[in-house]
């Protein structure tokens with residue numbers, strides 16, 4: 001059987017693909033019930049063969065261009081650069097993707113893969129609804145049936161996204177177990193997949209879960225870094241000095257970083273510091289987590305001494321998750337990528353700053369990356385170049401931001 005390790009798409013040792021068991025050093029792997037081993041192997045096979053099929057690659061390229069709207073611009077943020085007074089800041093504009101964020105890059109790739117495997121049905125999990133919307137969108141495009149699992153707590157908080165998914169033809173199923181949020185929705189989506197695996201593909205939304213999901217998602221997102229390298233060469237005739245991206249599960253950051261992982265480029269992943277890691281109300285896995293397992297992979301997890309998954313908090317729903325992708329755990333441990341965090345109030349300041357200075361309202365997730373840029377860019381030389389991944393647009397967050405900035409009355413105040 002062909003494995004990803006030996007796939008034709010030129011591995012870049014030692015950081016490239018995981019080993020045959022899907023492990024990145026001590027992290028990753030495939031810790032799943034026996035019934036899922038075969039479908040995961042089938043998925044790996046299908047992915048390897050799709051990558052080697054010019055027809056699949058051409059269809060993916062066409063839809064990236066004509067449907068998602070790629071290549072997304074690499075924008076020189078002149079006023080932000082002047083304001084910070086250090087390195088030049090460029091923004092990679094994933095906020096301009098169809099559906100407003102990078103998630104469609106992965107969702108579309110996986111739905112095309114499902115189509116290729118002759119699966120008739122898609123299942124997915126969603127927290128805030130962003131991945132659910134991206135998956136429902138790609139399913140509509142391909143005419144596949146789509147069911148999205150969502151915690152009932154999240155459904156109440158994100159009713160507009162629930163309506164959006166239904167509008168796109170998806171069935172949204174509430175999950176009542178556990179904390180009624182994302183991790184419970186993932187459990188339920190996996191249970192559905194085990195039961196219906198003959199005709200169903202599970203579209204996982206970030207670089208998490210059992211092998212080969214982290215590789216597939218990273219590769220579909222790597223278009224971000226690939227485009228950016230070419231765009232910066234054209235504009236500045238050189239490579240960047242520093243890359244900054246926010247890290248929820250870790251897909252937009254992996255998509256930006258992976259292209260440069262063998263190069264002499266500094267990289268910083270920014271987690272959600274919430275109210276501050278010392279308060280326990282945060283989602284900074286590298287600041288407060290330990291090595292552990294969740295949803296089929298070894299990584300860093302926020303858990304208590306008994307291995308119970310802890311509650312997390314962030315002003316941005318997309319970063320509010322107790323685990324992080326295994327490749328990030330490997331990059332962290334090997335020292336290749338630095339990780340930091342931005343707290344809620346810093347992200348909200350950055351959210352307003354970018355809106356004022358550039359006329360770009362960022363997603364609250366992306367605002368964490370901007371917040372970190374505000375800390376490090378002023379210390380850098382003016383001839384250096386920083387690229388910040390603007391993972392999504394902030395329209396979805398205006399209500400939430402108004403509640404925090406204006407107080408409880410929100411935008412109506």
Ligand SMILES: *Cc1c(COP(=O)(O)O)cnc(C)c1O
Nearest residue numbers: 248249250251252318365391392
């Ligand atoms: C979901 C989301 C994220 C976090 O997910 P990653 O997998 O870490 O990229 C970041 N930004 C936006 C806009 C999102 O919707």
